[in-house]
């Protein structure tokens with residue numbers, strides 16, 4: 001594999017200049033990538049972790065040793081292949097997730113970014129996020145990631161209580177997390193996100209809210225709240241099954257979520273998505289692409305993508321899933337240029353279901369214009385306007401349908417899971433009743 005050329009090295013330099021210029025600027029409104037266009041977001045999966053957290057069922061591996069040079073070559077090769085297949089002309093965000101991508105070397109991050117910049121247009125102000133675990137991200141490493149082109153950090157803080165962190169099997173303490181957060185803010189001001197878990201076994205509302213308050217005194221402009229889910233096959237699941245730990249109480253978790261979002265709103269954060277809160281316009285561009293059903297490419301073991309393979313003559317959006325296990329994935333990449341294990345063509349209705357379910361996760365919801373990009377025949381009014389069940393949700397002020405489009409109210413966003421089955425079944429009904437059309441959606 002050729003090393004990155006001068007043009008690409010220029011991208012990292014130019015991106016660093018752009019980053020310094022942007023430091024005090026507001027990220028602005030919400031980007032809206034056009035579906036089916038030649039734009040995409042790019043996700044890169046780093047599959048390795050130091051240790052298995054007790055609640056985690058992600059695609060991650062605890063290696064004895066990593067051949068990072070080989071992994072780097074494969075990530076670069078697969079990114080190049082998928083960019084070619086997709087015919088994408090512009091990448092608007094890159095997200096290094098995992099696993100623990102802060103365990104990768106900054107050189108690997110730079111090599112992927114350089115390859116992307118060589119293959120397509122990667123604007124110097126593109127959002128480039130790295131997920132970081134406090135113990136693998138001391139200040140010097142964070143500075144090296146910044147020099148490699150990263151301009152946004154997402155820190156897996158999870159809790160500010162040492163006993164909880166231990167229960168979760170995390171490798172860091174609360175003070176490690178706060179130190180990393182302070183260093184991250186110094187290096188990436190306005191561009192640091194933190195994750196906080198809620199609904200742990202035996203966790204109570206009051207102490208959790210105090211953690212959130214403490215976090216608000218220390219955090220930057222982006223916070224994500226995630227409810228712990230007990231996943232079969234994890235150590236935590238087994239402990240609960242065996243009675244060593246109480247099962248998480250869903251009512252307490254709902255209470256934490258409700259109170260947490262109110263506290264964040266009070267502190268000036270906009271809840272722009274079910275689990276995500278930002279102030280000063282610090283929304284995640286990358287995740288916004290997912291919620292808007294924009295195109296994205298998934299590079300790395302087990303990564304998922306959704307795009308039209310226009311570069312290979314395709315006209316239909318496909319879901320692509322890469323081979324899970326890193327060694328097998330690497331073999332496939334070396335043989336075929338990519339490790340795609342499954343390709344699934346998405347039907348028109350399937351795509352619309354995604355547009356609905358993903359779009360309603362955001363506070364903006366589905367605008368009429370956005371919906372029309374995917375569906376030319378049925379308007380939002382056609383689908384939802386005459387439904388008695390939807391009318392009840394509108395009357396309960398959980399949902400709004402107006403000149404802007406369809407969206408959840410503040411109350412509705414918190415119970416979206418209970419609204420979606422009604423809305424999806426209404427969409428399916430309307431779809432079956434529509435006159436057949438020669439115009440393909442999406």
Ligand code: SF4
Pocket residue numbers: 048049050051052053056057058060098099100133156
């Ligand atoms: S660091 Fe993240 S991906 Fe790795 S085991 Fe823990 S939760 Fe899972």
